[in-house]
Amino acid sequence: MNQKASQRVYLLMLLPVVALAPLAALVRYLWAVATNPGRAWGIARAFDRVFNVAANGDERxxxxxxxxxxxxxxxxxxxxxxxxxxxxxxxxxxxxxxx
Known part of the structure; x- marks a missing residue:
């Protein structure tokens, strides 16, 4: 298997993590809103950057x-x-x- 094909296989293997991560982050975000607003802002900024990357922007x-x-x-x-x-x-x- 060439490098690009194996990279695609690894990316597909990450699918469960990629699918569950937003749910875990959303739960943590809601908890942080009540207990640690600074953490909630950090999670919000991370979602902001993820959205930007999904819209073909720079991840930073x-x-x-x-x-x-x-x-x-x-x-x-x-x-x-x-x-x-x-x-x-x-x-x-x-x-x-x-x-």
Whole structure:
């Protein structure tokens, strides 16, 4: 078996972990909201990055920082998302650029 084929097999073997991890993280997130808000924010940021990767973004970047760059480049989706986020948290996208 060549390297790419074996890599695909290993990735498929990880499927149960990949499927269960979000459920475990969601339970932990809900618990952390009540007991450790700092941990809850960390879990929320991790979900944010996972969503960004799933949307073809960089795994080290959040959706907010990506939207800020898109907004600065004049892309419509970035402008709309940053306007929405800034209504919830003033200056959110500008702050996210440093993330």
């Amino acid at each position: 970047e959040t959706v907010s920082s990506r939207a800020a760059r898109a907004r600065d480049e004049g892309r419509a989706w970035g402008c709309v998302l940053c306007r929405l986020l800034d209504r919830l948290d003033a200056g959110h996208c500008d702050q996210a650029k440093g993330v």
